[in-house]
Amino acid sequence: MNEYAGKTATLALLVCLSVVLAACDNAQPPAKATPNEANGTETIILATTTSVNDTGLLDALLPAFTKKTGIKVKPISVGSGEAMRMGKRGDADLLLVHSPKAEQELIDKGFGLNRTPFMRNSFLVLVAGPADDPAKIAAAKEAKEAFKKIADAKAPFVSRSDNSGTHMKELELWKAAGVEPRDAEWYIESGTGMAETLRIANEKDCYVLTDSATFTSQKDGLQLVALYKGDKVLDNIYSVLRLNPAKCPNMKTDAANQLAEFILSGEARQIIADFGKDKYGEPLFELLEK
Amino acid sequence: MGSIIKSAWQAILLVASCSPEVLGILWTSVRTSGLALLIVTVVGVPLGAAIAMSRFTGRRLIILLLNTGMGLPPVLVGLVVCMFLWRSGPLGFLNLLYTPAAMVIAQVIVAFPIVTALSVAAIQRIDPNLLLQTRALGASRRQTFMITVRECRVGLLAAVMAAFGGIISEVGAVMMVGGNIKGQTRVLTSSIVLETRMGNFETALALGIILLGLSLGVNACLTVLQLRNQARQ
Numbered sequence: 140m141n142e143y144a145g146k147t148a149t150l151a152l153l154v155c156l157s158v159v160l161a162a163c164d165n166a167q168p169p170a171k172a173t174p175n176e177a178n179g180t181e182t183i184i185l186a187t188t189t190s191v192n193d194t195g196l197l198d199a200l201l202p203a204f205t206k207k208t209g210i211k212v213k214p215i216s217v218g219s220g221e222a223m224r225m226g227k228r229g230d231a232d233l234l235l236v237h238s239p240k241a242e243q244e245l246i247d248k249g250f251g252l253n254r255t256p257f258m259r260n261s262f263l264v265l266v267a268g269p270a271d272d273p274a275k276i277a278a279a280k281e282a283k284e285a286f287k288k289i290a291d292a293k294a295p296f297v298s299r300s301d302n303s304g305t306h307m308k309e310l311e312l313w314k315a316a317g318v319e320p321r322d323a324e325w326y327i328e329s330g331t332g333m334a335e336t337l338r339i340a341n342e343k344d345c346y347v348l349t350d351s352a353t354f355t356s357q358k359d360g361l362q363l364v365a366l367y368k369g370d371k372v373l374d375n376i377y378s379v380l381r382l383n384p385a386k387c388p389n390m391k392t393d394a395a396n397q398l399a400e401f402i403l404s405g406e407a408r409q410i411i412a413d414f415g416k417d418k419y420g421e422p423l424f425e426l427l428e429k
Numbered sequence: 430m431g432s433i434i435k436s437a438w439q440a441i442l443l444v445a446s447c448s449p450e451v452l453g454i455l456w457t458s459v460r461t462s463g464l465a466l467l468i469v470t471v472v473g474v475p476l477g478a479a480i481a482m483s484r485f486t487g488r489r490l491i492i493l494l495l496n497t498g499m500g501l502p503p504v505l506v507g508l509v510v511c512m513f514l515w516r517s518g519p520l521g522f523l524n525l526l527y528t529p530a531a532m533v534i535a536q537v538i539v540a541f542p543i544v545t546a547l548s549v550a551a552i553q554r555i556d557p558n559l560l561l562q563t564r565a566l567g568a569s570r571r572q573t574f575m576i577t578v579r580e581c582r583v584g585l586l587a588a589v590m591a592a593f594g595g596i597i598s599e600v601g602a603v604m605m606v607g608g609n610i611k612g613q614t615r616v617l618t619s620s621i622v623l624e625t626r627m628g629n630f631e632t633a634l635a636l637g638i639i640l641l642g643l644s645l646g647v648n649a650c651l652t653v654l655q656l657r658n659q660a661r662q
Contacts, residue, residue, distance in 0.1 A: 215608045228517040357628045389516040
């Protein structure tokens, strides 16, 4: 008899738990909100890149937007390539990416309406080790020259290899240098995000192309040193890309426009200009002139 | 080594400080995994028992599929669920993508074969003579079913524990269908990935320790239940 009582009690507990858990789906614990359109709040999807998200910039920007307009944003961070595919499918309402050529293609094909570049950081070409620079790229006068030196020296190089904006930029540079690195034994394709790729480069003493924001935030744990920077071609420009509601199904156009306007507004610019100063001593992103 | 000890300490601090963000992540983990576990247990255990105890055409095939399903890659499940729940997908109108509900769905699909296949295996271990005896004593089919389930409860609990292990440690599917959104669909496993990606290894380890603590707690309860039953058998 005791066993049955025990069993019934357990079953009753499970049933109560399930009711509670199911009910909790709509509950709102403090400092955390579950998007629920039935309540009248709208939710939009912002497709963006890991290099923006991993720095924490969106955590600084988006709550200000939600506070102002009540619209909740789901930032989904993937590579620029994937973000643009999401836009084409209609799975994103707005894009924040850094792949100007691909962005223009999207607009030319009619999926994008327009792009507004608004901030930058600079790409750096880095090598592991303090003064050690086997390919002597620090002396290069141009980015493509640095890449050519790496190829000529057969110095190990790690690529993100994930169709991200960074990867696209890297491929452009190889093309400009007249080198086809794929299948070369010194060329390592990682298929991971920027921070992880930096770690790989660090462990294996490789050259790597990185954006300054991620590098700055990772610097402390790395022995890699910034060896080449400054070439205009290495400019990494982030844009807000508005999608075309005529071609992208199910778009929340109005809310997306509000987010786009906010990101380009004075309030957001101030947040971006200050972002990173307290943690790293220098801002991670630089604003473009309006 | 020092890093790990530092992380263990950080884990304790993280929980003790009751930082709303960490508590939120913990709560999201608990409720999505808990709900998924409940669903697969309530559906999978009786279903597995029924499959084990009956004979029908295709039974062997079903068992084969269930066993194979135990090795189903969670990240593949995540991709397929995504493709269904995208706005452009067949179930897009439900607007479930990037919500905890989608995560529960993915976790249920991952854990369902585990709990069902192991339940089948647990029931199959029953002594056939016991079944004969029960029938001989005049038990109805339903009564035989209940008695068999009771007899095999140790194995069935193991099935539930295995399913829980699969659910709580899952990261690929929940990241894809949930989007790892701060304050909404971020769970312990996906937070560990994020912190690792950002290079905050100690925080990642600390979150891992919290996750293990949670797992330990749940399994302690289930194991106590299992061992108590074993003693009585």
